[in-house]
Amino acid sequence: MTVNTSPPGAVKKIGFIGLGIMGSHMAANLIRAGYDVTGYDVVPASVDRLLQAGGKPAPSIAEAVAGAEVVITMLPDSPQVSEVVLGPGGVLESAAPGVLLVDMSSIAPETSIAVATAGTEKGVRVLDAPVSGGEQGAIKASLSIMVGGSAEDFAAAQPVFEHLGRTIVHVGGHGAGQTVKAANQLMVAGIIALVSEAIVLLEASGVDGERALEVLAGGLAGNRILDLKSESMLARRFEPGFRIDLHHKDMGIALASARAAGVSLPVTGVVAQLVAAARATGHGSDDHSALLTVIEQLSGRSA
Structure with missing residues (x-):
């Protein structure tokens, strides 16, 4: 610049x-x-x-x-x-x-x-x-x-x-900026959770994760999480770009905003619990893509 x-x-x-x-x-x-x-x-x-x-x-x-x-x-x-x-x-x-x-x-x-x-x-x-x-x-x-x-x-x-x-x-x-950010954060966490589930499924099925995610990224399933984090997630590298601790805080804001608006966000509620579990199992200082570790544990596939 x-x-x-x-x-x-x-x-x-x-x-x-x-x-x-x-x-x-x-x-x-x-x-x-x-x-x-x-x-x-x-x-x-x-x-x-x-x-x-x-x-x-x-x-x-x-x-x-x-x-x-x-x-x-x-x-x-x-x-x-x-x-x-x-x-x-x-x-x-x-x-x-x-x-x-x-x-x-x-x-x-x-x-x-x-x-x-x-x-x-x-x-x-x-x-x-x-x-x-x-x-x-x-x-x-x-x-x-x-x-x-x-x-x-x-x-x-x-x-x-x-x-x-x-x-x-x-x-x-x-306050509108913060409401939009809450919506952003619930979407990001949800997408990370789904990418994590895809990785667990692919690897448990014996499919090459790198090749599979490459083709997924080129179709309707393509998203920024795949673009930016698939390589580090496959390698289980969770150096913080955005920490689980902060995303846990943001999911609380999203749920509180939903309560204030009088709406139900059921998927957000589940994902918020997964983020909370990542924090509770010692990943608070890791990148939010460490949500993958929780999905692995639920499947009995953690190291």
Whole structure:
């Protein structure tokens, strides 16, 4: 990606809070695009990566936010977002009126709505903008970004989003982005479960899994999980691109959203239990494709 020393639009300075597996690559892409990025994370190694990418480390949330026109948060769950944004010394206490806060974490819709309400009281504009695409999507700036909030604030953030993702859609008001992300996560987990079942069936039947998945990927059964994860799943390599722990959290959000909407998601309920089983059997820090291990255990085929 070539460096653009004059970023599009009015935004020049970005505060970035949460420099983990996803956030570190996203911040690096913004730096390469020519933005002045100041970042904060509780893990020193994450801040060091930002410095190596050309960003400016901040010793506190307040200093990461100081002078920023846009603040991006990329955090694990609702409690962390509430603490970082609403807590003492947090974003809303530190940000100047008119700042655009873009929360790209995957959290409960009601938390996003609460953050937006509190932001309005402080004169801070808020978008919820969770992403899909995993670590590779963050590295390649090819994420799908689902955005909730006002159309005006979405338009203001669009130039920044374009350096982070390829599919960028305003899906509705505050919290809508999180609802769409919940739908995304239930679909991803369900597809991983079915790919896992296909692998177990093929291997138990003596069929070459690699060749079988190749032909499946070319037909109606083709999907992104097969494209991106079939090789590592067949090899039982589960280095985390997106951890089971986080997907377990997201499946809880999906089920809670279904309850709030008054709808039944029976397949999601079953898959959520499979994800919970993967976590309970010690795979929480593994990639979500480690769901394969649970399907193998149910079939008595685990190593």
